[in-house]
Amino acid sequence: MIQIQRWKIIVVTLLCAWGVLFSLPSFLPRGMVDQLPRWLHAERVNLGLDLQGGSHLLLEVDTKAVKADRLQNLVDDVRVAFRNQRLTYTDLGVEGEAVAVRLRDLADREKALTALRGIDAAATVTVSPEGAARFSYSEKAWEDRFSSAILQSLEIVRRRIDETGTREPTIVRHGKDRILVQLPGVDDPERIKRLLGTTAKMSFHLVDTRATAADAESGRAPAGSMIVESDRPGADGRREKTVIQRRVAVSGENLTDAQPSFNNGEPVVSIRFDAVGARKFGEITTENIGKPFAILLDNRVISAPNIREPIIGGSGIITGGFTVQTANDLALLLRAGALPAPLKVLEERTVGPDLGSDSIRAGTIAIAIGYALIAILMIVGYGLFGIFANITLMLNIAFTIAIMAGLGATLTLPGLAGMVLGLAMSVDANVLIYERMREEERQGRSPYPAVDVSFQRAYVTILDSNLTTLIAALFLYAFGSGPVRGFAVTLGIGITCSMLTAVTVTRMLVVGWLKWAKPKTLPI
Amino acid sequence: MIKPIRLLNRVPKVDYFRFHKLCFALSVVLCAISIISITVRGLNYGVDFAGGILIEVRTPAAPDLAKMRSDVGALNLGDVVLQDFGGSNDVLIRIERQTGGEDAEMAAVQKVRETLNKTLGGSVEYRRVEVVGPKVGGELVLDGILAVTLSLTGIMAYMAFRFGWRAGAAGVIAILHDCLTTVGLFSVSGLQFDLNVLAAVVTIAGISINDTVVIDDRIRENSRKFKRMDFRELINLSVNQTMARTVVTNGLVFLATFALVLFGGPVLFGFSLAMLWGVIAGTYSTIYVAAPLEWYLSNRGKTHAKEMQAEAGSP
Numbered sequence: 052m053i054q055i056q057r058w059k060i061i062v063v064t065l066l067c068a069w070g071v072l073f074s075l076p077s078f079l080p081r082g083m084v085d086q087l088p089r090w091l092h093a094e095r096v097n098l099g100l101d102l103q104g105g106s107h108l109l110l111e112v113d114t115k116a117v118k119a120d121r122l123q124n125l126v127d128d129v130r131v132a133f134r135n136q137r138l139t140y141t142d143l144g145v146e147g148e149a150v151a152v153r154l155r156d157l158a159d160r161e162k163a164l165t166a167l168r169g170i171d172a173a174a175t176v177t178v179s180p181e182g183a184a185r186f187s188y189s190e191k192a193w194e195d196r197f198s199s200a201i202l203q204s205l206e207i208v209r210r211r212i213d214e215t216g217t218r219e220p221t222i223v224r225h226g227k228d229r230i231l232v233q234l235p236g237v238d239d240p241e242r243i244k245r246l247l248g249t250t251a252k253m254s255f256h257l258v259d260t261r262a263t264a265a266d267a268e269s270g271r272a273p274a275g276s277m278i279v280e281s282d283r284p285g286a287d288g289r290r291e292k293t294v295i296q297r298r299v300a301v302s303g304e305n306l307t308d309a310q311p312s313f314n315n316g317e318p319v320v321s322i323r324f325d326a327v328g329a330r331k332f333g334e335i336t337t338e339n340i341g342k343p344f345a346i347l348l349d350n351r352v353i354s355a356p357n358i359r360e361p362i363i364g365g366s367g368i369i370t371g372g373f374t375v376q377t378a379n380d381l382a383l384l385l386r387a388g389a390l391p392a393p394l395k396v397l398e399e400r401t402v403g404p405d406l407g408s409d410s411i412r413a414g415t416i417a418i419a420i421g422y423a424l425i426a427i428l429m430i431v432g433y434g435l436f437g438i439f440a441n442i443t444l445m446l447n448i449a450f451t452i453a454i455m456a457g458l459g460a461t462l463t464l465p466g467l468a469g470m471v472l473g474l475a476m477s478v479d480a481n482v483l484i485y486e487r488m489r490e491e492e493r494q495g496r497s498p499y500p501a502v503d504v505s506f507q508r509a510y511v512t513i514l515d516s517n518l519t520t521l522i523a524a525l526f527l528y529a530f531g532s533g534p535v536r537g538f539a540v541t542l543g544i545g546i547t548c549s550m551l552t553a554v555t556v557t558r559m560l561v562v563g564w565l566k567w568a569k570p571k572t573l574p575i
Numbered sequence: 576m577i578k579p580i581r582l583l584n585r586v587p588k589v590d591y592f593r594f595h596k597l598c599f600a601l602s603v604v605l606c607a608i609s610i611i612s613i614t615v616r617g618l619n620y621g622v623d624f625a626g627g628i629l630i631e632v633r634t635p636a637a638p639d640l641a642k643m644r645s646d647v648g649a650l651n652l653g654d655v656v657l658q659d660f661g662g663s664n665d666v667l668i669r670i671e672r673q674t675g676g677e678d679a680e681m682a683a684v685q686k687v688r689e690t691l692n693k694t695l696g697g698s699v700e701y702r703r704v705e706v707v708g709p710k711v712g713g714e715l716v717l718d719g720i721l722a723v724t725l726s727l728t729g730i731m732a733y734m735a736f737r738f739g740w741r742a743g744a745a746g747v748i749a750i751l752h753d754c755l756t757t758v759g760l761f762s763v764s765g766l767q768f769d770l771n772v773l774a775a776v777v778t779i780a781g782i783s784i785n786d787t788v789v790i791d792d793r794i795r796e797n798s799r800k801f802k803r804m805d806f807r808e809l810i811n812l813s814v815n816q817t818m819a820r821t822v823v824t825n826g827l828v829f830l831a832t833f834a835l836v837l838f839g840g841p842v843l844f845g846f847s848l849a850m851l852w853g854v855i856a857g858t859y860s861t862i863y864v865a866a867p868l869e870w871y872l873s874n875r876g877k878t879h880a881k882e883m884q885a886e887a888g889s890p
Contacts, residue, residue: 109711111677238701241685395677399684399706406631406702406842413840417847420838421831428827434579465774468846471831472778479785479824486820489581508796515737516788520781522733526726527777532718534770538777575579 055562063555067446070548073453096456099463099537100400102414104407105235109398110208110247112228116392117200118148118193125150125170125186132166149187157182197228200391205230208394210387211246229397238403242380250349250393251384253303257335258343258355262294282351283372293352295345301331309385311378312368318378320369322385329365337361346371348381414467421471425478433485434574439560440481443552447477450548451541466537469524473545476520480553484509488575498565498573506558513554517546583819591814591862592807592870598863602752609759618762621769622705626672626712628652628684631703634664634695643668646694652683660841665702677708719773723780727751730784738791741872746787749865753783753856757849771846779853782828786821786861791869793817806873810866825858 076084077096084095100107122145129150133140139155154163160178167176167184173192178184188196201224208230209222217234225231232247234240259276272278277297280290305328312321324332335344336358345355346369354371373381426444429437451470455462462470487505496504521543528539622629632638643666644657653671660667670687673679684706691699707715727747735743754776761768793813801809832854835847 111710241688244681396681396706397677397708398711399681399704401701401704403700403702405633405700410840410842413838414843417835417837417839417843418831421834424830424834425827428830431580432582432823437579464843464846465771468771468774468778468850471835472781475782475824475828475831476785478827479789479820482820482824482827483789486817486823489819490586490816493586511796512789512792515792516785519730519733519784519788522729523726523777523781523784526729527722529722530718530725531722532715534774535719535722535777538774542781 055559059555060559063551063559066551067556070446070450070453073457074449077452077456093453094456094459096452097459097461098407098411099461099466100233100235100407101402101464102407102411102462103235104238104402104404105233106237106240106243106402107398107400108232108234108240108244108247108396109225110230110232110394111397112197112201112204112230112391113393113395114197114200114228117197119145120392121196122148122150128170129167129186132170133163136162136166138163138166146185149185151186152184154178154182154184201228201230203391204394207388207390208232208247211383212243214383214387215243215246217243230394236404238401240399240401244396244399246380246384247394248396249384250390251303251387252349252389253306253385254299254347255301255332255335256295256298256345256347257300257339258345259294259296260342267292267294279345279347279350279352282348282353291352293345293355295347295352300335300344301328303385303389305329305331306385309382311375311382314368314370317370318373318375319371320373320378320382320385321366322369323366326365329363332365332367333361333363337363348384353381410464414464418467418471422474425474429478429481433481435564436485436488436561436575439557439564440478440485440553442560443481443556444474444477446552446556447474447545447548450552451544454544454548455541460540461537462541463534463537465534466541469538469541469543470545472520473542473549476517476546477549477553479516480509480513480549481557483512484554484557485575488573492573492575498570501573502561502565506554510554513550517550521546581819582822587815587818589811589815589818591811592867595863595867598859599867602860602864605756605759606752609755609762612759612762616762616765618758618768619765621767621772622669622707622712623770624712624716624768626680626707626709628668628670628673628680628687629703629705630668630670630684630687630691630701631660632666632668632691632695633700633702634666635698637663638666638695640666643691643694646690647687650683650686650690652687672709672712677710680706680708715770719770723754723773723777726777727780730780734784734788734791738795741869742787742791742794745865745868745872746784746791748868749787749860750780750783752860752864753779753853756856757853760852761845761849766845766848769845771843772849775846775849775853778850779857782825782854783857783860786825786857787865789820790814790817790861790866807870807875810870814862814866821858821862825854829854 072091073093075091076087076093126143126145129143129152133152138159141153141155143152144150154160157180160182163184164176164178167174167186170186173188173195175187175189176184205222205224212220212222212232212234217237219235221231221233223231234243237243259273261273262276266272267278270278272294275297276294278292278294280292284290301324305324306322307325308323310321312319339358340360341357343355343357346353353369356370369381422444426441429440431437433440448470451473484505487509488501491501491504492498524539524543524546528536528543531539640657640659644655647655647657647668652673655671656669658667659665668687670683673683684704688701727750730750731743731747734746757776757779758768761772790813793816794809797804797809797813797816804812829851832847832850835843836851839847
C-alpha cells in the first residue's frame with residue numbers, strides 16, 4: 052500500500068493553486084485582470100521587446116573622452132594653482148596619461164609639490180630633481196572616475212528618457228562601461244538616439260571682438276581665445292566660424308530650468324539661472340552692453356546675439372533658428388543636464404509593434420498546435436493516465452509563467468524555446484513513468500507494486516536527466532549573453548517545476564485514483 | 576474508458592551493434608562534411624554575429640524591389656541584399672558591416688530610413704531594425720561559444736560523476752556530433768545562422784543528452800541486475816527496454832517541432848528547422864554513437880561492466 056502523507060498533499064495542492072492563480076493575469080487580457088479580486092492582481096509576465104515590440108539600445112560611455120577631459124581640466128587646475136602660489140613654469144601640458152610641467156626655479160620644488168597635491172588627493176605627484184613634475188592617476192583612481200562617470204551618465208540618460216514621456220523604459224548598467232536602454236513600444240528610436248548622442252554641455256562666452264572674420268577663417272586666434280563653428284551649416288553648407296574668449300563667462304551647470312516657448316512667433320528656449328549664474332550673467336551683461344556673446348552647446352555656437360541691456364533677473368531666452376521640435380529637445384537636454392562623456396550606440400534592435408504581435412501570434416499558434424498534438428497523443432497512448440499527464444503539463448506551464456512573473460524575468464523568443472524544452476522534459480518524465488509501469492506489469496506485478504516500483508525507478512532516471520540539463524542551463528545563464536540567458540532561465544524554471552508537477556503531482560493523481568477505483572489491472 | 580494504444584507491445588530484440596560500423600562511418604562522413612563546409616564555405620552569419628544592419632519593412636502596396644535596390648544601393652553602403660520576406664509586401668534589407676565602427680553603422684541606418692521614406696512615400700512601416708556594431712557582434716560569438724563549451728563540460732562532469740568517465744565522454748561526443756551536424760546543415764544550405772539558431776543548437780544538446788542519460792541509467796540498473804551479462808548484450812537490452820519511451824517522447828517532440836516549422840512563421844523558421852534536424856540527430860546519436868562508443872571506450876566491454884557495478888553505489 053502506497054501512503055502519501057497528508058501534509059504533502061496539502062502543501063502540493065496549495066502550491067498548485069498558487070501557480071494557477073498567479074499565472075492567470077498573464078493569460079487574461081488586461082481588462083479582465085482588472086475585474087479580478089484585488090489580491091489576485093499579480094504581476095503579468097514581462098514580454099521581451101522581440102515579442103511586444105520596442106527598441107533596445109546598447110550604449111557605451113566613452114571612457115577615453117572621460118580621461119582626455121579630466122586631463123585637460125587638470126592642466127587648467129595646475130595653471131591656477133601655480134599662479135596662486137606665484138610659481139614660474141614652462142611646458143605645461145598633457146603627456147600620455149599624465150599632466151607634465153617643468154619648474155623654472157628648482158628652489159620651488161617643495162612648494163610645487165604641495166600645490167599639486169592640493170589639487171586632488173587621489174592623484175600621484177612626482178617632481179624630479181631636475182624640476183620636471185608629473186601629475187597622474189593610478190589605474191584604480193581612473194577606474195573610480197570612470198565608474199562615477201558611468202553612474203552619472205546613467206542618471207542623465209534616465210532623466211532625458213523620462214522627459215520624452217516614454218512609458219516604462221528600462222535603463223540599466225550593463226557590464227563595465229555600458230548602459231542598456233529598453234523602450235517598449237518605441238518603433239522609431241531616432242529622436243532618442245539623437246537626444247542621447249548629444250553631450251549637451253552648454254556654456255556662455257564673450258565673443259572676442261579683437262579678431263576679424265578673416266582671422267576666424269584662417270584659423271588664427273589671439274591668445275586666450277579660440278575658434279568655434281556654428282551649430283547649423285549656412286545656406287552654402289559651410290559652418291560660420293566665430294572667435295570667442297576661452298574663459299567661460301557662465302556655465303550651463305548654473306541653469307536651473309529651461310522651457311520651450313515663443314518669442315515674436317519664433318520658437319525659442321527660455322532659461323533660468325541659479326543665484327550664482329544670475330549674478331555672473333548680470334555682471335557680464337552690465338559690463339559688455341553692445342558687445343556680442345556666444346551661446347555654445349558641445350562647443351558649437353547656437354547663437355551669438357548682441358547684449359542690448361543688462362540681464363539681471365536671472366532668466367533669458369535663447370534664439371537660434373529653432374523649430375518647435377528642436378526647441379523642445381534643447382530645453383529637454385538642458386533640463387536633464389550634461390553627460391560627463393559622449394555615448395556611443397553599439398547596438399540597436401527595434402521591433403515594430405506589428406512584427407512583435409505577428410511573431411507572438413505565429414509562435415503561440417505553433418506552440419498551441421504542438422501542445423494540442425502532444426495532449427491528444429498522450430490520451431491516445433495512455434488513456435486516463437494521459438489525462439493526468441496533461442494536467443501536470445498545464446500546471447508546469449502555469450508554474451513557469453507564475454515564477455517568471457514573480458521574479459520580474461522577461462519572456463523572449465529564445466525564452467519560449469526554453470519553455471518548449473522544459474515541457475518536452477516534463478512529457479518525457481511522464482512517459483518514463485508510464486512505460487515503466489507497462490514493463491513492470493508485463494513482468495507480472497499487480498497494480499500497486501507496479502506503480503510503486505515504477506515511480507521509484509523512473510525517479511532516479513528523471514532526476515539524472517533533469518539535473519544534467521539543469522547544470523547545462525546554469526552554465527548557459529552564468530556565461531551566456533542576453534538571448535542565451537533568456538533561454539536558460541525558462542529552461543531552468545521549467546525543469547525545476549517538472550520535478551514537482553511531472554513526478555509528485557502525477558504520483559498523487561495516480562495513487563489517489565488507484566485507491567478510489569481499486570482496479571485489477573492498470574488502465575495503461 | 577478509452578483503451579490506450581501501445582506502439583510496442585513487447586520489448587523489441589534488435590541488435591543495435593549490427594550496423595554500428597556503418598553508422599560510425601555515416602557519422603564520420605556527416606561530421607567531416609560539416610567541418611569542411613564550415614571551414615571552406617563558412618556560415619551565413621546573421622546580423623547578430625557578423626554586425627551590420629537588418630531592416631524589415633512593410634510597404635502599403637507591392638514593393639518595387641528593383642527601385643528600392645537601386646535607391647539604397649546608391650548610398651554606397653557596400654553589400655546590400657533585398658529580398659521578399661513572409662508576406663508579399665514585406666521586404667528584408669541586409670546591409671553589410673560598415674567600415675568606420677559604430678558611428679558609421681548608425682549614420683547608415685539613418686540614411687537608409689530617409690531614402691526609403693522618400694522612395695516609398697513615407698507610408699512605410701518599419702517592422703524590425705537591427706544594428707549591431709562590430710564590437711557587440713564579436714562578443715556575442717565569444718559569449719555563445721564560451722557558454723556552450725562550459726555547459727558541455729558541466730554535463731560531462733555530471734555524467735562522469737554518475738555513470739563513469741566513459742559514459743560522460745561518449746555522451747559529450749554524441750552531443751558534439753548533433754551540434755556539429757546542425758551547424759553543418761546551416762553551412763551547407765546557406766541558411767542564416769543567428770542567435771535564435773544558436774538557441775536551437777543548445778536545445779538540441781539538451782534533448783540529446785536527455786536521451787543518453789535515460790539509456791545510461793538503464794544500463795546502470797541492468798548491470799546490477801544481470802551481473803554476468805556481456806556488456807554489448809547489456810547495451811542492447813537497455814536500448815530495447817527504453818525503446819518504447821524513446822519512440823513516444825522523441826516522436827512527440829518531433830511532431831511539436833514539425834508544427835513549429837509549419838506554423839511558426841518566418842522569424843522562427845531557422846530555429847524550428849534546426850530543432851527538427853536536432854531531434855532526429857539526437858535520437859540517432861544516442862543509440863548509434865554514444866552507446867557503441869561507450870562499448871569501445873570500455874575496451875569492448877571488458878572493463879566497463881565491473882566499473883559500473885562498483886560505481887553504482889547509489890540507487
